[in-house]
Amino acid sequence: MKKKIFLSLAIAATAAIPCHAQTDSTQEATLQLKEVTISTTRIPEVKSNAAATVTIIDQKQIAEMSKVAPDMSHLLGLLTPGMALSSNTTSSRSQSLRGRSALILIDGIPQSTPLRSTDRDIRTIDVSAIDHIEIVKGSTALYGNGAIGGLINIITKKNAAHRAIGGQTTLSGSTYNFFRQGKGQGYRINQQLYGAAGNLDYLVNGTFGRTGSSVDGDGQFISPRYGLGDTYTTNALVKLGYAFSPKNRIELMYNFYRSLQDTRLVPSGGKYLKQPAIGIVGDRDPLAVDEGTRYNHNAYLKFTSHDLFAHTDFETAVYGSSLYTIFDFRKANPAQPRWEETSGQSAVKDRKFGFRTQFSTRLIFSDNAFTHLVYGYDYLFDKTAQPLVDGRYWMPWLTSNSHAPFLQTKTTLWQWFNIKLGGRYDFINVSVPDYDVLRNKLSAPQVHVKGGSLRYNNLSFNIGLSYNRYPVFQPFVAFSQGFSIFDLGRTLRAAKADVLEKISTEPVKTDNYEIGAYSNINNWLQINGSFFYTYSKLGSDLKIENGFWVVNRTPQKVYGIELSADAQILSNLKAGANLSWFEGKLKSASGDWDTYMSSISIPAAKLAMYVNYAPVKNTYLNLQYIHTGKRDRFAPNAAGAYNEGEGKVNRINLLNLTAGVRLKAWDLSLSVSNLLNYTYYTPSSMLMARNAEYAHADGRNITLTASFRY
Template structure:
């Protein structure tokens, strides 16, 4: 038996069939019991073990451990969250849905998703070194308005937790593949943080730069630079300041800047689906091509909180803003598949948001045995989004959305063991579409003039859940929640065939999500959760390839159902083991069908995923974390003959083969102030194709994942 199979056997003998939600505790400072974690993204803060749905909290120590393997947020979430598929190893998170549906991504509650024209980049809007924790709500929710048909990912930024006037940390890291065929694969990471508290004033400033080298696969070949993560410079600046006016009143301000741009002399070459990967070779880019990536993403808020403004009542009010500019790859003119008047071009997305929130949190004790907490509030959001080409032509006109909403969320506890949660949110959304023209495919075609207008949506979204704390070993729950999403309106409008906006199918996706499950605390060392879920949407949001190789939205009704299992615990004092398993399937109704008879594409439905981990603390101040991730096969579609009679898969319907990956992270703490860490991504240097490249079934996207990469880092705390 070789070392790889021996290691897997050891992990399975200790952990199988265990499944984890809180996946790693790298040191004693983070040895927090599951029940002590408070979740805030539910808007009505609650202890995590009491939530009547699947909620995942990824702690700062866990984030830092994953970041030692790969600092890209889409990679981290693909490893850490059971129902999010593995990263595509590109800048796009197009195929990374949550339980098969769209994710609403937030930074401190500020929406990063752009529903008016989806960037597919919203998981990559912040550096992991600026994050205190990540809260993930799985399943449809409208708690923050449009976009949460599959759930929410909320990146909660760091804050000062020191009583000293000044403290800080400096981190230095080197990364490399050390593969003989590869050159210039080395990179670096620098991060500097200062924080402290002076009287009633506290502050935190965190700045970092990450420079990745060229990406190589397990055979040492350069990975295709198309949407690539190689030779990308990532910059992030977080500044947070707070002032305690008195014991009950506080004002806080936050600003976060993020940028990630690729600058490479590699160009994509070759690529034949199911035969050979597209790789990178030294070459010259088109002179008109700009460096692709996120040029800037600005986020800021100003928040005021007041405790006990009335008896048992707290107030929170905030204003926030976001400004984003993303550049996609340059597309040369392809005579076989013309686009943009038979010219090359490079698409961008520009988005701006301004919003405000106010909420009142209070409680009512009806009797000693019946107690209610509730939050009532209102949201306002102005969203402006467009998709111009770099040369100035408007592919999607500037769309403006005005969203106002009121909501009420309650939690009532009966006799300390029966909990009823219920809430309602009413959204009123108005999207203003100007008169515009679509860009024709051929240069001799006229631009189709579209008469604009207002698209108005009003929707009351409900949620309800019931949980019963019978015994520690069995706490069942049931829940129902609705999600609302204006799904990628710009994608629909840019290829419109009608001459009036009101004739175009633009209704939002409304998702009904159901979940039944239970949590268990087994003894003092083990935590287990099992859930079965299903969701239904009368208008779907699956994608299929259209003219020019660009995706189009399929609005057919959909149903998704699946299971999720998680468990973690300590079999012995110096080891923690666990893992997670998620499997779900989706079908939609074909045209004029009364049943769900057609499988949803792989762009929405990920292959089943099993994750296992072992964390050991063999000697004082030394921690070793071993991760294993397995994704299964998904083969739901039959290839059909193309024009030449060759059997081919339709785009988005490719066969996904299994993937097995091992990752290793170890750290040593010296004198509390110095930490040395080593991370090894793809420990056994496996050569594999990413799930996304397999399912998309495009020659130009058939690319491999990273080979073995090392990250050696040194952190000084003072």
């Protein structure tokens, strides 16, 4: 009894890991919480030894959350401490990681496009194709360009069965608020096949789905601008593996993703702080095309060899990707002209090819002293442009070649003291062709920019210490550096100078400091807490100028805390919560840190709590509570309006519920997002302070899901 009382107090006083998946039959038989091994740090290790704050979203959590919110931006916003909630749109611009951009990877393949950001790199794969997600917080030198806020590595599914064929079929249907007014019906179909034949194993996973028109808590259609409503999504994943021997294996992966909006609604109204932008039935402009990601192809061919030579493993991978994303249609606006005073629709096209080669060597000096070395070389070719759908170019094709040798070491002394030390040297050459800046006004002077090469050479270090002798208190301290060519195309497309060398294109470099601790109390309570501080001489925040977002190069610092706990109270009862809070400041010309960073980068504090309960055998009941705080850091301007990115963000309280039953091979569930049908504005719409984007979030949404495994 005392144990339960102590645990309840601990959960109330601490913050915890986000909503976890249902308790299954294996969990019901034990009170223990398992340690999780991660690979994104390039040295496979238990996360408490990583000398960093790491969040793991496992396959059970993903399967559970996909019943409530089958969208990557929703899933990460709900389950990741240090990341803002989804904007409920296709854009993830306001979903930074600890106030800075994160490098998004799919099986190690970069999805981020630093030559011209899409703000869509989170939504490049469907949740049905994902096995688990590893999130390493803080700037890191492990993967080079882009990881100034951390890494989000999405690991795709793989075959784990030892039979010739197996599979799973999943069907789901969703509706807003019990079919109210017949609005918002959607569906998803997923088919998975996997198996092995001799040394060959395979997995094929396909998903097709369509969302209904988005409806708020009042039953009103939400504005379709950048909307997730009325989108159809297709995802296909294929994995083939062949084991030449117990030590040597080759693997091929291909993933295709498409998500486009096809809606009968058009945006209407919207007045900041007064009324929401809504959707009404109407005809879109005949020049407009469906917005969204037309395609995202990712593939790799990987070879691994264990004990290639003495105490050394080897891995090499060749990969490629191709992306085409289209943004929303903009009607010509004489008050704020763009694209030579014409209507238009911009897009981003990106092509990547790269390879990674690394060796992993274990040096054993004694039972109390051994070192793990990971060393190798990364290469990446990246080509990106921002054309308009009509063929004009807002940003020309930019081409970069990146080379980077790296070394990461982890030395363990006395079995419990770990010293991590690593470095990476990035050589990046960006080729910029001669180009004409696409003017906003026809009367503006034509700017012709003479192209050339931009060369970036950067050495990044990381060092971390962790002490793991006592499970109840495992402290760590870390320093890491990050490096990013932050959205280079955004700068080049608005160039005022006629020579490339006169344009400010310096990279963002960050220094990240973190101190924290993990605690494991008898394998039934896990607690994690950390404090972090990040500084950059050149900023990566965005600010608005003449109606366009530009990079704010002012020095920045970001600092904050993350607290979490996770507890297996009974064999059929699990609970926890997490809390994240951080703040960002800009350094003024006077040398004082007296200006707040905009809410685009710095979200309000977030608290998430969950309870997973299995009332009887083969049933599950999961309740998740999300609270975001208030952030009101800015005053209206001289005209009495808020600058874009500086709007007032009010508190939000949400409840999500999932209940289900397993009957042999069947899993039947009912999920309800926004259980109380709460009508609220999304944090993104509040902070943006734009009339057209001031929109409500989704109201109550009910999803019925049936899965059959065979």
